[in-house]
Amino acid sequence: MTAEHPLVAETIAAISTPPGEGAIALVRLSGADAIAVADRVFHGKQKPSVFGSHEQHLGEIRDGDRIIDQAVLSVHRAPHSYTGEDLVEISCHGGVLVTARVLESCLRCGARAARAGEFTERAFLNGKMDLTQAEAVMDLIRAQTDLALRSATEQLEGRLGAAISAIRDGLVDLLAQIEAAIDFPDEDLAPAQGEELRQRLAAVQAKIGDLLATAREGRILREGVRVVIYGATNAGKSSLLNRLLGYERTIVSEIPGTTRDTIEEVINLRGVPIRLLDTAGLRDTADELERAGIARTERSLERADLILHVIDGSAPCSPATVGRDSVEPETRELFLLNKSDLAEHADWRDTVALRISCVTDDGLNGLEEAILGRIGIQHLRPESSVAINARHRDCLLRAEEACARTAATLSENYSPEYAAVDLRTALEAVTDVVGAVSDDAILDSVFAQFCIGK
Ligand SMILES: Nc1nc2c(ncn2[C@@H]2O[C@H](COP(=O)(O)OP(=O)(O)OP(=O)(O)O)[C@@H](O)[C@H]2O)c(=O)[nH]1
Numbered sequence: 001m002t003a004e005h006p007l008v009a010e011t012i013a014a015i016s017t018p019p020g021e022g023a024i025a026l027v028r029l030s031g032a033d034a035i036a037v038a039d040r041v042f043h044g045k046q047k048p049s050v051f052g053s054h055e056q057h058l059g060e061i062r063d064g065d066r067i068i069d070q071a072v073l074s075v076h077r078a079p080h081s082y083t084g085e086d087l088v089e090i091s092c093h094g095g096v097l098v099t100a101r102v103l104e105s106c107l108r109c110g111a112r113a114a115r116a117g118e119f120t121e122r123a124f125l126n127g128k129m130d131l132t133q134a135e136a137v138m139d140l141i142r143a144q145t146d147l148a149l150r151s152a153t154e155q156l157e158g159r160l161g162a163a164i165s166a167i168r169d170g171l172v173d174l175l176a177q178i179e180a181a182i183d184f185p186d187e188d189l190a191p192a193q194g195e196e197l198r199q200r201l202a203a204v205q206a207k208i209g210d211l212l213a214t215a216r217e218g219r220i221l222r223e224g225v226r227v228v229i230y231g232a233t234n235a236g237k238s239s240l241l242n243r244l245l246g247y248e249r250t251i252v253s254e255i256p257g258t259t260r261d262t263i264e265e266v267i268n269l270r271g272v273p274i275r276l277l278d279t280a281g282l283r284d285t286a287d288e289l290e291r292a293g294i295a296r297t298e299r300s301l302e303r304a305d306l307i308l309h310v311i312d313g314s315a316p317c318s319p320a321t322v323g324r325d326s327v328e329p330e331t332r333e334l335f336l337l338n339k340s341d342l343a344e345h346a347d348w349r350d351t352v353a354l355r356i357s358c359v360t361d362d363g364l365n366g367l368e369e370a371i372l373g374r375i376g377i378q379h380l381r382p383e384s385s386v387a388i389n390a391r392h393r394d395c396l397l398r399a400e401e402a403c404a405r406t407a408a409t410l411s412e413n414y415s416p417e418y419a420a421v422d423l424r425t426a427l428e429a430v431t432d433v434v435g436a437v438s439d440d441a442i443l444d445s446v447f448a449q450f451c452i453g454k
């Protein structure tokens with residue numbers, strides 16, 4: 001591992017807390033010289049090199065003769081540290097300048113600045129965690145709702161890794177049997193044996209399918225659901241955004257064409273992160289700015305998971321009040337007849353739609369239910385916590401394809417060599433999920449998404 005990744009030997013340093021003022025900030029060092037660097041910058045009763053592992057010691061951080069700060073330092077000796085290497089944590093005062101100076105003196109004394117995600121990357125390279133766990137660290141930091149947090153925690157504990165291991169074991173078993181058949185060419189695959197292999201392969205395929213089925217949940221938990229509020233001018237779109245957010249985020253007025261740009265805010269709907277997009281109302285207009293806004297509205301529809309089509313229910317049904325000619329909702333669309341506090345126009349008498357009011361909040365609970373129902377979020381139970389990300393999905397799709405080829409070879413009684421080649425491809429693809437990844441580009445793309453100091 002170290003031969004492939006010579007940089008691992010270098011000692012890295014970074015400020016691990018967010019920039020800004022705080023009571024405390026944390027500067028971390030990791031690598032073979034981490035403790036030696038600590039010996040140079042830290043001055044207390046004893047040198048860090050004689051500290052017991054994980055003990056906290058008070059002292060001064062100095063740059064030459066100059067005292068920079070009073071700090072608490074702890075040494076975490078390899079392999080019992082986050083990175084698996086010697087790791088030093090310096091808790092200093094949380095001023096922007098103070099922390100920068102502490103980091104600088106570490107850099108002057110032999111460390112180099114860490115890249116984004118490099119501490120976690122080292123934890124992965126040193127076998128402290130698999131790639132799914134490293135990714136879970138990032139999911140955990142970014143989680144915006146309890147459900148997302150719980151899913152990240154489960155992944156960090158290795159639930160996904162365990163599911164992947166089970167699939168790998170199944171594939172390795174199959175491969176062993178098929179290779180045995182290749183090694184003894186006189187003994188053709190007996191029909192019964194072929195049948196058994198097919199069944200075992202089907203079981204593995206089912207497990208891969210189960211994981212792939214969680215991709216949508218995974219995307220929702222990590223990125224949120226894109227819900228676009230859409231409709232004619234003055235229907236009450238911005239009012240609805242404000243009601244769902246719980247504060248007056250956008251300007252509401254009786255002047256048509258108030259909203260000119262798309263406005264995005266995230267809400268937490270019973271654990272599901274929802275990215276709500278308020279858009280410019282649709283109407284024919286000569287105003288160039290407004291037209292540019294309407295073009296943005298159209299574009300946002302292309303990427304919407306769900307469209308909340310707001311209609312003024314107190315006005316007649318016409319292209320001017322609906323925002324378009326058709327009054328047939330499309331599949332991703334929920335019709336909302338707004339302004340139910342006013343008398344409903346007779347045109348809507350037989351229309352099946354949710355009635356809401358952004359003035360009295362009438363119908364808004366029902367709307368929340370309807371949104372969750374429409375995005376099929378019933379699958380997002382707290383206990384169904386494994387939810388794969390886009391990278392896992394790519395790997396598993398490759399595995400799924402290779403398994404399908406294997407199944408075809410087996411059922412057509414082709415030479416077992418073919419089946420073995422495809423099974424090996426499947427095995428490699430599944431292994432890539434947990435990251436026996438030999439491809440540095442993949443590792444770089446995973447860890448570059450982290451913050452510096454993690
Ligand atoms: N009575 C009543 N008035 C409402 C309701 N919702 C919105 N309004 C009023 O309708 C007008 C338009 O509301 P907005 O939220 O600005 O409408 P919009 O769809 O964002 O309009 P544009 O940004 O111009 O496209 C305002 O005067 C609101 O106070 C409602 O439920 N009942």
Ligand SMILES: [Mg+2]
Pocket residue numbers: 237238239251258259279281
């Ligand atoms: Mg508006």
